[in-house]
Amino acid sequence: MDANIMSALAEPNRMQIVELLRESPFTVGEIAERLRLRQPQASKHLRVLSEAGIVEVQAVANRRIYKLRPDPFKEMDAWLESYRRIWEERYDRLDDYLRELQDKEDRDEE
Secondary structure (H helix, E strand, C coil): CCHHHHHHHCCHHHHHHHHHHHHCCEEHHHHHHHHCCCHHHHHHHHHHHHHCCCEEEEEECCEEEEEECCHHHHHHHHHHHHHHHHHHHHHHHHHHHHHHHHHHHHHHHC
16 A cells, blocks of 8 residues: 555545545646635645546646546555455454353353
C-alpha cells in the first residue's frame, strides 16, 4: 500500500474531492464551486491527489478535467482485505468464546 495515497486521502478537503469525483469528472472550477473552495486551494488539493495517482487530468480544449483513477482504490481494497480477514477471524473466536461462557452459565444454573 502506497503511503502517498493514504497521506493524500487523510486531508478532509481531498476526501471531499474524491467523493465528488465519484459522481463524474469535473474541472477545477466546478470542484472549487461545489466544495466552496477558492480555485487555488482546489488546484493544490488536486495536484496532491494527482501526484498520489488518485486522480488523472485530461486536457480538453482549454479545460483540464479531473477524474478518479480506479487502480489506487483497488490497491487499497486489497491491502485492507488482509486486515478484514484478521478481524473476522478474531470476531469468530470471540463469538465462540462467548458461546462457551453462555453454555457454561446455562449448565451452572441447572
